[in-house]
Amino acid sequence: MNLKAGVQELLGQVRTYNVFAHEEGEYGDDDDELRDREKIIQHQRYASRLYVILFIVAFYVLIMATVMNPQTRLITVSNITPTLFDHLRSNYGQELSCPCSTISVPYKAFVSNIISLDPVCTSIFTSEQWIEALYLPNASAYIMFDFRATASSQFELLAALCSFSNDTIYQNIDTIDGNQLINVQLLSEDQVQSQVNSTIEVIRGNLQTQVPSIVQFLQIATQSNSFVSALNTASYLLIRFSSNKYTIGVQPEITVDYNQYCETESIKLPLGFYSISYINHSGVTYFDNGYDASQKFSNISETVSGFFNACYPLDAFLASTLNCLYDGSCFKTLLKYFPALNQTNLNWTASILPSSQKDVSVNDRLSNVFIDQWSIHINYSQYVTECAPSICTYTITDRTNFSYTISLLLSLYGGLIILLRFIASSVVNVASKLKFRSTIINNDHSNI
Incomplete structure (x- = not known):
């Protein structure tokens, strides 16, 4: 019996739920069609139900938009060394950007050609x-x-x-020594090797x-x-x-x-x-x-x-x-x-x-x-020194965590409630007026 009574009480609370209970004057005193108190309460309950539906939909949309839209962050790294650059490049690939301070590096600064002639x-x-x-x-x-x-x-x-x-x-x-390796970005060792070998060939x-x-x-x-x-x-x-x-x-x-x-x-x-x-x-x-x-x-x-x-x-x-x-x-x-x-x-x-x-x-x-x-010997460390990149940057994408989602929803909660209450109240108000006018028109036709 207690369970049944509890369910009935819950259903009664749902049917009578009214978030606009203290806004009887919302429709104005000069609104003839809403002066009856019972009608006002009924309209408020309709608006409350619409408000709850809109709130659930908006809440769901916000959660999904937050979860499905990962965060992107720009990371900056300084004091670049060949080892650090190789590590960053292997981890972040095309996302990595290391602009050179000197975009033109002469081959003689980092390339050595060791040639031995025929023994004869x-x-x-x-x-x-x-x-x-x-x-x-x-x-x-x-x-x-x-x-x-x-x-x-x-x-x-x-x-x-x-x-x-x-x-x-x-x-x-x-x-060869007079050739210049020109590049805005710091190149990897493989890229330098490929360009130098191609030029020398x-x-x-x-x-x-x-x-x-x-x-x-x-x-x-x-x-x-x-x-x-x-x-x-x-x-x-x-x-x-x-x-x-x-x-x-x-x-x-x-x-x-x-x-x-x-x-x-x-x-x-x-x-x-x-x-x-x-x-x-x-x-x-x-x-x-x-x-x-x-x-x-x-x-x-x-x-x-x-x-x-x-x-x-x-x-x-x-x-x-x-x-x-x-x-x-x-x-x-x-x-x-x-x-x-x-x-x-x-x-x-x-x-x-x-x-x-x-x-x-x-x-x-x-x-x-x-x-x-x-034999071609390339001093890659010297190339990095000549290129002299001051920083490297790369972007990482994080999946949105639960705490970020909650904090975002809380920050939007106040404005969302005001907006949804206004929309729900306005929709019910407009619908009520349209229904009232339709009733008057029907009565006029009946009297004729």
Whole structure:
């Protein structure tokens, strides 16, 4: 019985609930249709019910809007270090902003290029002492296939190519050092590495085109102008003695089969040491191809591995692999035919080159500008110092907590009640007037 009575009492309280109980004068004394007290109370109860519905809806909307709309905060961090930046970037990614105080940082401030040349360029084989030891005053007396005829000149050419490549490399290093890394924001180490590598790859690509193209131009100029080499490779001086007089001319060189001429063929032949030379007649130096050309290679005493001769010394040297310089037995052969080498104080055993570049032609080495290794070292800490970011900022999004929701609702509660009471009262008032007018109109029609 008590429960039933309690429920009935609760329902009665709901039916009679009136938040406007003390606002009987709200509608004004001149409002004829609301002067009856019972009607006033009834209207107040209607307004109260509408007010409760509006309050529940508004309360629900505010709670959902607060919960579904997380808070965003801007966080500022100072004293930026590379380690701190990496930590922030790994946690906040694209949200992180670290503006540089200096937006343009020169490469030379944080990038080091460590370049090692081909071992042959830093060996004794490009030294003046080695080149002079290979020089023979009577080198022109040897046939074009004899290494003694061109040895000194070939290594002199090697030294020149190495020197030219080295100078060109360091000119390009100066170009790299002069480049600027421009960015408003502090870059990560990976981003810096990528940009620096990309820039250096472009410059290195230009370098690897620049040097070979110059050498190729020299080849074309030499061939197209039919220059005569002083080494008797494409042609040689011919002096004939006949009828008590000398006849001097230039004779084109020919190959072993007595059929190929430098004027018409691209010739490349291996070098060695031969027991024959341009012959002497009657005590007069007489350079002629008077011996049987088919017997040239049958007179070879030793071979020089990896060295060639051709119509033009530059063509021959570019085709060479220099394999003899990697071979101890071949090296001893050079000591045998060039006596001046034995008079030097060089350590020949230590002079033999490591085999990593064996069988690689000079032309291929030149295509890589005689670079053995190119290492790029980036001092990222120095880059951060040069960029000098004073602060980093990032935004974080927090889910709205319960206490924030309650405090927000309490701050809005007073204004919300006033607004909802006004709306509910106004709606019921307007509805009541409309109903009253409708009743009058209906009565008038009935009387007619």
